[in-house]
Amino acid sequence: xxxxxxxxxxxxxxxxxxxxxLCAQDMNHEYxxxxxxxxxxxxxxxxxxxxxxxxxKGEVPDGYNVSRLKKQNxxxxxxxxxxxxxxxxxxxxxxxxxxxxFGPGTRLTVT
Amino acid sequence: xxxxxxxxxxxxxxxxxxxxNCTYTDSSSTYLYWYKQEPGAGLQLLTYIFSNMDMKQDQRxxxxxxxxxxxxxxxxxDTQTGDSAIYFCAETQPSGGSYIPxxxxxxxxxxxx
Numbered sequence: 537x538x539x540x541x542x543x544x545x546x547x548x549x550x551x552x553x554x555x556x557x558l559c560a561q562d563m564n565h566e567y568x569x570x571x572x573x574x575x576x577x578x579x580x581x582x583x584x585x586x587x588x589x590x591x592x593k594g595e596v597p598d599g600y601n602v603s604r605l606k607k608q609n610x611x612x613x614x615x616x617x618x619x620x621x622x623x624x625x626x627x628x629x630x631x632x633x634x635x636x637x638f639g640p641g642t643r644l645t646v647t
Numbered sequence: 648x649x650x651x652x653x654x655x656x657x658x659x660x661x662x663x664x665x666x667x668n669c670t671y672t673d674s675s676s677t678y679l680y681w682y683k684q685e686p687g688a689g690l691q692l693l694t695y696i697f698s699n700m701d702m703k704q705d706q707r708x709x710x711x712x713x714x715x716x717x718x719x720x721x722x723x724x725d726t727q728t729g730d731s732a733i734y735f736c737a738e739t740q741p742s743g744g745s746y747i748p749x750x751x752x753x754x755x756x757x758x759x760x
Contacts, residue, residue, distance in 0.1 A: 576655070578751060578752035
């Protein structure tokens, strides 16, 4: 099993550009999550999904959209990137009430 | 205010014990976790405890839960330089079946010789 993978690993965007971050898991997990991690702020939940075709807002959803068209993939989109979205983005998945499995992260810089 | 609180830094000498503390506010929390994050990596589960337990031991790790005070601690015995990392406390309640965990801000553990 590859576990949870994220692409890309690094990206630099100019303000106003758009991009999509891809998260993939091969563990047949129902739940998937997108977090951002900023210094001193811990992990903040952006959006999550409890199953294929369903998504919900987390703590900091503004400026982001998500889609879960296939169970194994969870996409995070930035339509018009802003410098405040410079962060490290982590995807995670879990089967039910068990542990979350995290991806290695995507480091995004918006200039 | 925060649902899960941790101190931000802890510095210990190699070979000593480390104790990382966490407090949470939701009394319906059913699972409490400790995750470890090494530099440049994602979070990895270290250990967890169910809310009906008081203690769990796993090799060098001891988790203590005081449910009355909503206090969770992680003790690392014989701390090594490889234990230097950020440690996150997290709690989960089955909110409508979605199991949304709440994380603390993380405690940076620095182990010096």
